[in-house]
Amino acid sequence: MKLELRGITKRFGALTANDHIDLTIEPGEIHCLLGENGAGKSTLMNVLYGLYKAEEGDILLDDVVQHFAGPGDAMAAGIGMVHQHFMLIPVFTVAENVMLGHEKTNAAGVLDLGAAREKVREISERFGFHVDPDALVDDLPVGVQQRVEIIKALSRDAKVLVFDEPTAVLTPQETDELMAIMRQLKAAGTSIVFITHKLREVREVADRITVIRLGKVVGEASPTATNAELASLMVGRAVELTVHKDPATPGADAFVVSNLSVVDPHGQLVVNNVSFDVRAGEILAIAGVQGNGQTELTEAIMGLQQRVRGEITLDGKSIRGLSVKQVLASGIGFVPEDRKEDGLVGEFTIAENLMLDRSDGPPFVKAGTLQLNYLKEFAEQKSKEFDVRSQGITTPVGRLSGGNQQKVVLARELSRDLRLFMAAQPTRGIDVGSIEFVHKRIVATRDSGIPVIVVSTELDEVVALADRIAVMYRGTIVGIVPGDTSRDVLGLMMAGEVPDSVTSPPEGAAA
Amino acid sequence: MTIQDAPLQHNHPDSVPPALEKTVVKSWKAPIAFGIFSIIAILLFVVFGREGVSGFRLSTDSDFVQIPTIEAPTRATGIVLTVLLVALAAYSAFLVSRNRPVRLWITVVFALLFLVAFLTWAAAGATIPVPGLLVGAVGLSVPLVFGALGGVISERVGVVNVAIEGQLLAGAFVSAVVASVTGQAVLGLISAMAAGVLVSFVLAAFSIKYFVDQVIVGVVLNVLVTGLTSFLYSQVLTKNTDLLNNSATIRLPRLPIPGLSEIPILGPVLFRQTIIVYILYVAVAVVFFALFKTRWGLRLRAVGEHPQAADTVGINVARTRFWNVSLAGAIAGLGGAYFTMGSVGSFNKEMTAGAGFIALAAVIFGRWDPIRATLAALLFGFASNLQSVLSIIGSPVPSEFMLMLPYLVTIFAVAGVVGRVRGPAASGKAYIKS
Numbered sequence: 036m037k038l039e040l041r042g043i044t045k046r047f048g049a050l051t052a053n054d055h056i057d058l059t060i061e062p063g064e065i066h067c068l069l070g071e072n073g074a075g076k077s078t079l080m081n082v083l084y085g086l087y088k089a090e091e092g093d094i095l096l097d098d099v100v101q102h103f104a105g106p107g108d109a110m111a112a113g114i115g116m117v118h119q120h121f122m123l124i125p126v127f128t129v130a131e132n133v134m135l136g137h138e139k140t141n142a143a144g145v146l147d148l149g150a151a152r153e154k155v156r157e158i159s160e161r162f163g164f165h166v167d168p169d170a171l172v173d174d175l176p177v178g179v180q181q182r183v184e185i186i187k188a189l190s191r192d193a194k195v196l197v198f199d200e201p202t203a204v205l206t207p208q209e210t211d212e213l214m215a216i217m218r219q220l221k222a223a224g225t226s227i228v229f230i231t232h233k234l235r236e237v238r239e240v241a242d243r244i245t246v247i248r249l250g251k252v253v254g255e256a257s258p259t260a261t262n263a264e265l266a267s268l269m270v271g272r273a274v275e276l277t278v279h280k281d282p283a284t285p286g287a288d289a290f291v292v293s294n295l296s297v298v299d300p301h302g303q304l305v306v307n308n309v310s311f312d313v314r315a316g317e318i319l320a321i322a323g324v325q326g327n328g329q330t331e332l333t334e335a336i337m338g339l340q341q342r343v344r345g346e347i348t349l350d351g352k353s354i355r356g357l358s359v360k361q362v363l364a365s366g367i368g369f370v371p372e373d374r375k376e377d378g379l380v381g382e383f384t385i386a387e388n389l390m391l392d393r394s395d396g397p398p399f400v401k402a403g404t405l406q407l408n409y410l411k412e413f414a415e416q417k418s419k420e421f422d423v424r425s426q427g428i429t430t431p432v433g434r435l436s437g438g439n440q441q442k443v444v445l446a447r448e449l450s451r452d453l454r455l456f457m458a459a460q461p462t463r464g465i466d467v468g469s470i471e472f473v474h475k476r477i478v479a480t481r482d483s484g485i486p487v488i489v490v491s492t493e494l495d496e497v498v499a500l501a502d503r504i505a506v507m508y509r510g511t512i513v514g515i516v517p518g519d520t521s522r523d524v525l526g527l528m529m530a531g532e533v534p535d536s537v538t539s540p541p542e543g544a545a546a
Numbered sequence: 547m548t549i550q551d552a553p554l555q556h557n558h559p560d561s562v563p564p565a566l567e568k569t570v571v572k573s574w575k576a577p578i579a580f581g582i583f584s585i586i587a588i589l590l591f592v593v594f595g596r597e598g599v600s601g602f603r604l605s606t607d608s609d610f611v612q613i614p615t616i617e618a619p620t621r622a623t624g625i626v627l628t629v630l631l632v633a634l635a636a637y638s639a640f641l642v643s644r645n646r647p648v649r650l651w652i653t654v655v656f657a658l659l660f661l662v663a664f665l666t667w668a669a670a671g672a673t674i675p676v677p678g679l680l681v682g683a684v685g686l687s688v689p690l691v692f693g694a695l696g697g698v699i700s701e702r703v704g705v706v707n708v709a710i711e712g713q714l715l716a717g718a719f720v721s722a723v724v725a726s727v728t729g730q731a732v733l734g735l736i737s738a739m740a741a742g743v744l745v746s747f748v749l750a751a752f753s754i755k756y757f758v759d760q761v762i763v764g765v766v767l768n769v770l771v772t773g774l775t776s777f778l779y780s781q782v783l784t785k786n787t788d789l790l791n792n793s794a795t796i797r798l799p800r801l802p803i804p805g806l807s808e809i810p811i812l813g814p815v816l817f818r819q820t821i822i823v824y825i826l827y828v829a830v831a832v833v834f835f836a837l838f839k840t841r842w843g844l845r846l847r848a849v850g851e852h853p854q855a856a857d858t859v860g861i862n863v864a865r866t867r868f869w870n871v872s873l874a875g876a877i878a879g880l881g882g883a884y885f886t887m888g889s890v891g892s893f894n895k896e897m898t899a900g901a902g903f904i905a906l907a908a909v910i911f912g913r914w915d916p917i918r919a920t921l922a923a924l925l926f927g928f929a930s931n932l933q934s935v936l937s938i939i940g941s942p943v944p945s946e947f948m949l950m951l952p953y954l955v956t957i958f959a960v961a962g963v964v965g966r967v968r969g970p971a972a973s974g975k976a977y978i979k980s
Contacts, residue, residue, distance in 0.1 A: 510567070
C-alpha cells in the first residue's frame, strides 16, 4: 500500500511540531524517518495513526484521502504501529493483548480466547517469533514484548507498519533480529516506516531516508550517505561524532562497591552480589539493557533503596546505610536517569532548582531565610557556565527543552565539591548539541581527578566515554572490560554471555 | 527484617532469560500478630476467664430440622482454644524461622479459633443465637456488597468511586419515596438504580470530561447527597409520612425459597431473604464472570490498566469509563434500596451511616476482585452484627468499645493484612489526550 502525507501541520499552542510535512512511502519499502529528539517525528506518526488531529494537511492511502477520527479508523485502513512505549496491558496475556479491540466472542458473549491463541501462534510461526500466547506480558523481556506489538499490528492485517524508536530498549543482538524481521516484513509486501535517531541502524536497513529537523523535512538521503553527512543534515551543522578525550590517568581506588545486593519487595535480587571499583580520574561505564538492575544499583549507592546488603566505601569510609542527605554531604554528585521525575521540580525556576539540595544552610539560606541576591548571582553564573538557554533564571524548569533541563541538573550536581560523580542516562532524550556539551563536562570532571560512573543503555555513549566498562545483566555484573572492547563483545555481554576473549572475570562478580 | 540467601540457580544465557534470583525476606509480621492475640487470649480466656456455661443455639423455632443447642463450659473451652492458638502462633514462628511462608489458611484458622473463643467467653451464662447472628450479618452486608461491586467496576475502569456512600443514600431515599407513592416494589428498585446512576453521572462528567480530581468530586457528592436527602426528609417526607415514607408499602416481603430455606443454619441465613438479596447473588456471579470472560470485561480492565493502550486499539476510553461508572452507580443505588425496602422499611436521615466507605474498604481488601470484595463485605457486616448481638445478650465488653469493632476490623484488614497490593494501574488518573 502506498502512503502519502501532504502538508501535515500540527501545532501545540505556540509550538509548531510539524510544519507542512510531505512524505511518501512506496509499497514494500523501508522508509526511515531520521531526526533528533523533539524534531517532530513521533508527532507526525501520531497524526498518521489518528491519535492527534492535524491542523492542516491530508493523509492518502493509495491516492485516496483518509479521514481518521481515531486509531480505530487508522487500523481499519491498514496502518499498524509499534509504539516506542509499548501499548500493551502488562496484566493481560499475549493473546488477550492481541485480541483487545477486535475481540471474537461466541454466541453467549464469552471471549473466544482459543481463536486469539491460534492467531498469535499462526503469526508467530510465520515470522519465527517464538511467542507463547498464554504468557503474561509483564513477565516477558522487552524484546519479546516488542514482538507482541508487531503481532498485534499484523493480526489486523496492517499494510503499513510504523516503528517508533523501536531499538531504544533492545540489546544489539535484539536490534539485529528486529532488522531481520523488518526485511522479512518488507519481503511479504508490508511498507515500513522506521523512526529513529540512530545513524547506524538507518544505514543498515533503510531503502530511503527522510530527515526531519525542527518540525520540517530538511531533505532526503540515500542509505549510502556517511554518518557525518546524515548527522549534519539531522542537526543542521557539522557535528563531532566522537568525544575527544585524552587517555585516563587513574589514581588510587576511590570508590569501592563490594558484594552489593538489593532485594525488591517481592524478594527478588534485582542487584545480585555486585562488586566493582572506580579509581580517581577514570570513567567507569555501566552498560546494559534497561531494567537489568542499573537503576537499583545507583539508588542503592545514593541511599534510596531499603534492602541493601554488601559494602559501599568512598575514600575508605563506608557510606552504606547513610541517609540521602549524608550521602550527598559525603561528596557524591548524582544525575538521576529520569530528570523530570527525580532530578528537577518542574514548577520551580532554574534558580530554585540549582539550590534544591542546599537549602539547609549558608550560603543559600541564613537564619531560615533564602539569600535571594546570592542565589541570583549564583544562578546567573551557572546558567552561563553550563550554557542553559532560557529567558532568564526565573523561567520554570518545566518549560525548558530536555537538553537545557539536563544542563540545569548537571550544573547543580557539579557545583559542589565532589568525591564521586555518578550520571545515569545523562543524554537520554536530549538534542545532539546538548549531548556534546554533557559529554565534554563528564570528561572534564574525570580530568579534574574525580572518579566518574556513567550508567547508560546507549552503547554509543558507553564506547565514547568509558575508560572501563562494566556490563550488567539480570542484576549481576557479567564482566568488567577495557573501554576499547568491541561492540560485538559488549553486545554479547549485554545478553548475559561472557565471550572467551574476556579473560578475567572480576573478583566477586560471578554469582 | 532479615535477608537470607536462597540456593543459587544457574543462569543459561541462550534460553529465554530466567526469572531473577530470589531471596527469602523473613517477615515476622504474622507470628508477632499471632503472638499478641495469643497473649490476649491467655489473659482474657484463661487468667480472667469467666465461669459458667456458654450456649450456641443453631436453629430457629420455625426450622424443619431442629438442631439442639450446644452448651460448652466457658472456662474449659477457653483453655482448650487458647492452647490451640498458642500452638498455631508457635507453628507460624517455626515456619518463618525456617524461611517458609505462613500460608493464608493458618491465618484463617487462627482467626476462627480466636472468634469462637471470644464468643464462648462473651456468652458465659447466656446463649448466642447463631442463625440470628448470621442473618443479621448478611443483612448488614447486603448494601456493602452492592457498594463494593459498584466500587470494583468503577475502579477497574479507572475511576475511584468515593461517591458510593452518596449512591447508596440516593438509592435509599428515592426508592423509599417511589415505592411508597406507587406501591410498586419494582418501580422502587428501578428508581433506586436511576438515582445511583444520576450521582454517577455527576462523578463521571466532572472526572472524565473536565478532569477534576476524582476523589474530590466523590467527597463533594457525598456531602451533597447527604444534605439534599436530609433537607427533603425533614421538609417534605416527615410532613406526609403516610404517602411518601410509608413503611407498610415500602418494605419488601421475605420470599423463602422452597427446599433450600430448610437447610440447617444456612437455609434461614441465605434463602429466607427479600428479592434484593437474591438479585445480589446473581449480581456477584454475573459481575465476576463478565469481568474476566467477556469482551465488556476485557475492555473495561484494559481502560483501567492502560488507557492509552486501549485508545490505540480503537477503544473509546472516555465513553467506556462514562458508562461503566454509571453502571457502578446503578448497582450501588440498588444497594441503597436495601436500606429502605429491604430492611428498615422507611427512609431516615443519613441512614447509610458510612456504609459506602466500608464498601470502599471492601473493594481494596478484596483486591478489586468481585468475589473477594464480597467476602470482605461479609466480614465487615459480621463484625457490625456481632457488636449488636453481644450487646443484646449482655457481654462484659463496654458497648462503646464494641461499636468500634467493625471499624477496627476494617482498619486491620486494609492496613495489616492487605499491605502492598496492586490495584488497576490507571485508577484515579484522568486520561487526557493532547
